[in-house]
Every structure is written in C-alpha cells, then in structure tokens.
Amino acid sequence: SAVISQKPSRDICQRGTSLTIQCQVDSQVTMMFWYRQQPGQSLTLIATANQGSEATYESGFVIDKFPISRPNLTFSTLTVSNMSPEDSSIYLCSVAEGEQPQHFGDGTRLSIL
Amino acid sequence: GNSVTQMEGPVTLSEEAFLTINCTYTATGYPSLFWYVQYPGEGLQLLLKATKADDKGSNKGFEATYRKETTSFHLEKGSVQVSDSAVYFCALSDRGGANNLFFGTGTRLTVIP
Numbered sequence: 001s002a003v004i005s006q007k008p009s010r011d012i013c014q015r016g017t018s019l020t021i022q023c024q025v026d027s028q029v030t031m032m033f034w035y036r037q038q039p040g041q042s043l044t045l046i047a048t049a050n051q052g053s054e055a056t057y058e059s060g061f062v063i064d065k066f067p068i069s070r071p072n073l074t075f076s077t078l079t080v081s082n083m084s085p086e087d088s089s090i091y092l093c094s095v096a097e098g099e100q101p102q103h104f105g106d107g108t109r110l111s112i113l
Numbered sequence: 114g115n116s117v118t119q120m121e122g123p124v125t126l127s128e129e130a131f132l133t134i135n136c137t138y139t140a141t142g143y144p145s146l147f148w149y150v151q152y153p154g155e156g157l158q159l160l161l162k163a164t165k166a167d168d169k170g171s172n173k174g175f176e177a178t179y180r181k182e183t184t185s186f187h188l189e190k191g192s193v194q195v196s197d198s199a200v201y202f203c204a205l206s207d208r209g210g211a212n213n214l215f216f217g218t219g220t221r222l223t224v225i226p
Contacts, residue, residue, distance in 0.1 A: 004156075006156075033214075041218065041219075042202065042216045042217060042218045042219050043157070043202070043214075043216045044216075045213070045214070092156055092157065094157075094214075101145075101147060101159050101162055101206075102159075102214055103159060104149075104156040104157040104158070105156050106155055106156040107155075107156045
C-alpha cells in the first residue's frame with residue numbers, strides 16, 4: 001500500500017492564525033481525502049481533494065475555513081484558517097485507489113491556544 | 114442513510130482474554146465493511162475488511178464476519194495481548210472501498226498484563 005507522509009506531525013498555534021498541513025504520497029493515487037478527529041471522537045470527512053479542480057466539501061465544512069489544494073496525484077494540502085480553540089483536533093489525510101480501502105497518514109495533532 | 118453503531122468503551126481486559134467489539138450498521142445497497150485500528154499517537158491502520166455478505170475478514174488474530182441478516186460486523190479475537198491496546202473503529206463504505214467512509218465512534222481497548 002502507499003506510504004503517506006503528513007507534515008507537521010503536531011503543532012501548537014495561536015487563535016486567529018492559519019496552518020497548512022501537507023500530505024505527500026509515494027505513488028500516484030486517484031482519491032485523496034481529509035478528515036478531522038476531534039478529541040475523543042470519531043473521524044469526520046472534511047472534503048475530497050480533487051486533482052486539478054476544487055475540492056468537494058461535506059456538509060458543515062466550507063472552503064473559506066478549510067481551503068484545499070491538490071496540484072498533482074501525489075500531493076495535497078489542507079489549510080485550517082482563522083483558527084479557534086474549537087479547531088483543536090487531529091487532521092488526517094487518506095488515499096485510495098480504485099476499489100481498494102482507504103489508507104491513512106499518521107495525522108497532524110493541532111492545538112489552538 | 115448510512116451509519117455505524119459501535120459498542121461503547123472503554124473496554125479493559127486481562128491478557129489472553131477473549132475480545133468482542135460489537136458493530137452494527139445501516140446502509141442502502143451492499144456496503145463494504147472495515148475495521149480500522151488507531152494505536153496511541155498514530156494514524157489509522159486498516160485491520161480487516163469484508164466486501165460481501167458472509168465474508169470473513171481476518172488479520173493478526175482478529176476476525177469479523179459480514180452478517181447481512183443482522184446487519185453486523187462484530188470484531189473478535191480469541192486471546193488479546195497488551196500490544197492490542199488501541200482504539201478500534203468500525204466503518205462502512207457504500208461505494209466499494211474507496212469512497213465515503215462512515216465511521217463508528219470508536220472503542221478504546223486496554224489490555225492489562
């Protein structure tokens with residue numbers, strides 16, 4: 001399966017600032033996804049990152065707050081904008097190819113002060 | 114709609130005890146079912162999967178059988194180890210393996226020596 005590298009692995013940020021999280025895959029993949037895991041909770045899909053076009057966002061998530069880029073088939077970024085303490089979560093990138101199951105990166109642990 | 118209901122934790126077992134984590138689902142059509150595991154400080158790893166009724170997924174001594182009649186996918190292991198301590202997530206996808214994963218709330222397992 002693909003090897004997924006996420007950066008940074010963790011960060012502590014001030015409220016009102018923005019952070020960009022990177023997801024790099026060691027092979028070309030069709031599907032890339034971004035999830036949020038709030039403390040003690042399950043995963044919620046933020047959006048599907050589409051190569052060469054705008055991401056597809058799930059209900060409750062908007063592009064202004066979570067802009068996503070996907071310039072090619074091996075790389076994507078998620079930005080968490082104008083952060084507040086409620087954005088403190090683990091953010092995970094996952095990838096999938098064809099009918100194969102999704103595989104996840106190790107996540108970015110984000111704390112907002 | 115699609116949803117996954119998972120046994121609430123936390124679950125604490127002694128080493129070599131038998132493990133069952135219950136998972137039931139609601140879905141339209143014929144979903145694929147998954148168990149993911151999240152070890153402390155790490156991302157999610159696919160543990161096992163089943164794509165059609167009566168399939169049994171297995172890995173690392175864990176098993177789960179896709180039961181369409183009871184809409185269940187319970188996770189079992191005959192003899193747990195301390196290294197199995199983690200959070201376990203049941204998930205389904207209604208479009209094969211790649212898209213739209215719906216997760217349960219997760220069950221934290223602690224195995225004590």
